[in-house]
Amino acid sequence: MTQQNLSALIWAVAELLRGDFKQSEYGRVILPFTVLRRLDCVLAPTRAAALAEYQAKSAAKLPFAEFVRRAAGQPFFNLFPQSLPGLLGDAEHLRDNLSAYVRAFSVDVEDIFLRFDFPATIERLHKAGLLYLVTEKFAGLDLHPDSVSNYQMGLLFEELLRRFSEMSNETAGEHYTPREVIQLMVELLFCEDDAALAQASVVRTLYDPTAGTGGMLSVAAEYLHGINPNARLTLFGQELNDESYATCKADMLLRGQDVGNILPGNTLSDDGHRAMRFDYMLSNPPFGVEWKKVEDEVRAEHEERGYRGRFGPGLPRISDGSLLFLLHLLSKMRPVKDGGSRIGIVLNGSPLFTGSAGSGESEIRRYVLEKDYVEAIVALPTDMFFNTGIATYVWILSNRKAPERAGMVQLIDGSGFWRKMRKSLGSKRRELAPEHIRTITRILGSYQELQQAVVLDAEGKELERRVLFAGEPMPEAPEGGKIQLLPVSRIFRTTDFGYRTITVERPLRLRFQMTPERMEGYAQKLQEKLDGGGRGPKRMRSAEAQETARAEVERLLADAEALREALGEAVYDDWNTLWPRIEGLLEARGSRYTPAQRKVFRDAFSESCPEAAPVLSGKRQGPKYEPDTALRDTENVPLGEDVYAYFAREVLPHVPDAWIDETKRDTQDGKVGIVGYEIPFNRHFYVYEPPRPLAEIRADLQAVTARILEKLQGMAGA
Structure with missing residues (x-):
């Protein structure tokens, strides 16, 4: 029986479910029943032997699991005395017997059905009067390995998954990556290694930390089978969502993989494959999903373990955790001496450029680029995924880049390679045709x-x-x-892609004048400090402390009145000469200002003025002038260029009084300026198109006007 015929027979069960189940719920019935029937057929030849072994070991009160597995000839077993077709002989007790049959599987397999919530599905089918009909349909299918190989079974299961994902667009994007996107990622991942993978007795491992329903794992297995049927690819994965985990685990079971390699849980907070390293890795982590739920665990690992853990380079902003998955994958690379690793991960545009120098995102980009892990980044077309139409990018990373790629990154604009789908699926309106995948892969290989x-x-x-x-x-x-x-x-x-952010300062220039309006503002500022300042809210301070604060405000106001009387409303443009005079006037009154009081006073009666004299800092070391924070700016200097040469060429001709804040230094190399990295992908592929000549535009307008007039004249003549 062909795969298409088999798929059609299984799909026919959907007709039975119509009306009692929503289309998006069909998978909850058909997928676990498909798995159940396949396992039933696999165990059929050894069922009696396995049951006899169980009874013998149980009677002797010995551990039986390993002996029963050996008797079954499989890594799993079932201890129920009947097969799935045999259950149909007792229709009245089918619900109870089918539930008992599922519970009789070994723990790994029973876990699959529990994660599918299959007991609830059995109950629902029973109440709808459909349990016997559905069970009968599946019991009649021949899914024995002699009829359907593990490879064919994997293809069949993937076909069912694709159909159900398309029928459930609202959640498909969370757990299902379009097959053609996976195909592209797999070919990009393996294209450098095709010759090595075609050799006899090849054994490799592949890992997906966001396995979903197992699509990436299964397509990778199919690809390797296509170039070398004798190659052995051991698959590993972890998945958070229960139903997706069950689906992935079932898919791996049907392909003859060790389901113990597929683990549940959150990869970021609980790495299920902590000590493992892999040859190849693929992932489609969630786009723009916050990681607040696992923040405590991730921050603890970052702060306590540093580079000995997974998140040493830095942490991205809480709103998007996709770069955490990238760091997780990098931590799983094999050492180069052991063959190294290659990684393919699909990300949105944010990881390319979000975050300024010194931010978590920039530090992560710095890490992967300075370690020379990034081999290529491929821009995909928009509208490729079920739940988002945003731009996405496939990153290919490796710690064993070809010699000619060392220290280099290839950017590929694949955004124009697509064809329109006959029918949109959620946000997915476009798809990659096989020729598009071949072209993009060839571009990568051509280097x-x-x-x-x-x-x-x-x-x-x-x-x-x-x-x-x-x-x-x-x-x-x-x-x-x-x-x-x-x-x-x-x-x-x-x-x-690197740059060094320098902070450019300009001197503070103040114009001072004691106007009545500013006096009023000064008094209000002091009153605010009296009401809410000090060492806590006014109501929390003692009466003595309040009285002291009130007296201090009155003193400051009296000082201001005396200064205004002495200085008048004259305008002063040189604070450096004015302040000693003010200090003398205050000293004559027996008063003196603290640095904080001086700042409040100066801020109240001064404003920035470009014509005023720059304010001296009064410091023996450091800048000669006080900086004006309102004029503070930054410049991004290309990484290979001297910051002082850049500053002299690009900044000083425009603002001759500026200087570089040399206290702002990079934490890693200690040099002036903070190192940052960004990958402005679109900028590197932008092509300027000059506007059309004015004469052409005028000629077009005249032609259109002439046609309109001709039509109007025709209408008037009619």
């Missing part, structure tokens, strides 16, 4: 800067898109159309 020729007709509609590989001819432009040349592959040094 060269390339252009693509986009053929446009007279109306600007795209007719063809061709990558100009070596020897590829340029397409011809259609009549009235044109050829648009756009970059599709660019290669950069890792340091090209």
